[in-house]
Amino acid sequence: MWTTPSCAIPAVTGPLGETLHMFRLTGTLYCRAELSAPWGIDVPTLPGCMTLQVVTAGRCWLEVDGTEPQLIGPGSLTLIPDGIPHRFRSAPGAPTEPLFDIPVQRLSDRYEIMRHGGGGELTQITYAVLRPDHIAARRLVAQLPPVLHLDRFDDDDAGWLHSTLRLVAREAQALQPGGETMLTRLADVLVIQVIRAWLDTAPEARQGWLAALRDEQIGRALTALHRAPEHDWSVAELAQQAGMSRSAFAARFTDLVGEPVIRYLATWRLQLAHDHLRRSAEPLPVVARRFGYQSEAAFCRAFKRAYGVPPGQVRRDGAEAG
Missing domain, CATH: 1.10.10.60 (Homeodomain-like)
Incomplete structure (x- = not known):
């Protein structure tokens, strides 16, 4: 799992920046999850997709085979670029349910609300399933690590993160007309910022x-x-x-x-x-x-x-x- 340091993210320019300009995503599914402890969700393989998780309240554990479990707190986001299986839990060892077995309130073909759990401490997650929409995006995704995590920043240089996360939370709560389009655009911003941070700091970003x-x-x-x-x-x-x-x-x-x-x-x-x-x-x-x-x-x-x-x-x- 790759985690960004707590510092500002510089822009990537030149041919690499132009490649990011071609990075386009199609929103396949957006879910606002309201989860009360104890709870656990088992997400299956999602071929050709990436998932973005934004914790807007509470906290949870993310588990991906081959990596250490990660405690994700409010204001943090995680990108799983290659649609690999993963699990969310309210606490280590909490029982999990398969994602598609959990009832949801479907508001449209692409937007749903999930309410699940045992009635305890509340965690809210906005969860997006996205599909890279250009060959440049797919080539870039192929070089990313299995999990990218962006911690909540507390300094002024990361105002973009706070502002964007607030917009995500607002759109997920308001369910206004055009909300899916807004969430897609905001997801674009968040995904690219996570990737930019990785490009700037990870040794693997200087290969191939x-x-x-x-x-x-x-x-x-x-x-x-x-x-x-x-x-x-x-x-x-x-x-x-x-x-x-x-x-x-x-x-x-x-x-x-x-x-x-x-x-x-x-x-x-x-x-x-x-x-x-x-x-x-x-x-x-x-x-x-x-x-x-x-x-x-x-x-x-x-x-x-x-x-x-x-x-x-x-x-x-x-x-x-x-």
Whole structure:
């Protein structure tokens, strides 16, 4: 479990900051939980999702296999980036109930209130299940630790945290029109701030793809590639963006990212196309050109090699899910 120190969080700029700018979340579920001791909740695996927990009153224990149990107090928030199973308890050893076995008051498709427990000391938690909505977000999430915890700050530099948590608590209590949209935007802010703190202090944030984004030269090439995935990039042209020789650029890119630049470009394009197909009704030839393919046939062949199904199937699946 990673826990931020009690200090101000500086902004992350450059290619890494631009990647955070692409970080978008879709709110899948918001729950305002009113829990009276003794209580315990067993949260199952939530594939493709991350969870954000904000304790607005009281305290609880968070347990994630492979990490030490964490006591979470009021004004603290915890991010579990990869949807792994976890448990909340009022006290160590308190019995738990499976999350989906606990009755809730459903206010909409995405918003619910849970009242659960034995009638003792009260804990209130605003719980969000969120889905990263861009390939950059998913790549970043893949490098995060299993749990990120942001302690309550007591200094003036962390006014953003207090203000945002107050807004979360207010929206969770008020249930006004547009409340789900507000909570989604506030969740964006909280998730990005937790990640920024980790990026600034954790040694693991200077490895792999994140190290490549931080690299002054490779970062410039990645920024250019990300901004214009449809461009007919060559290794020589990307090396020019980085201000390096072709051979030195190719070697450093592979060393930092873990794959050659042209393979990275092909994967990036197809992942963008996959996401786009689930949301768009654009004709396939237009989608192909949007992501750097000169013909629909070439795009379809590459897509099927990567995903095992043709682009049209992903589009149909996306329409049914919507």
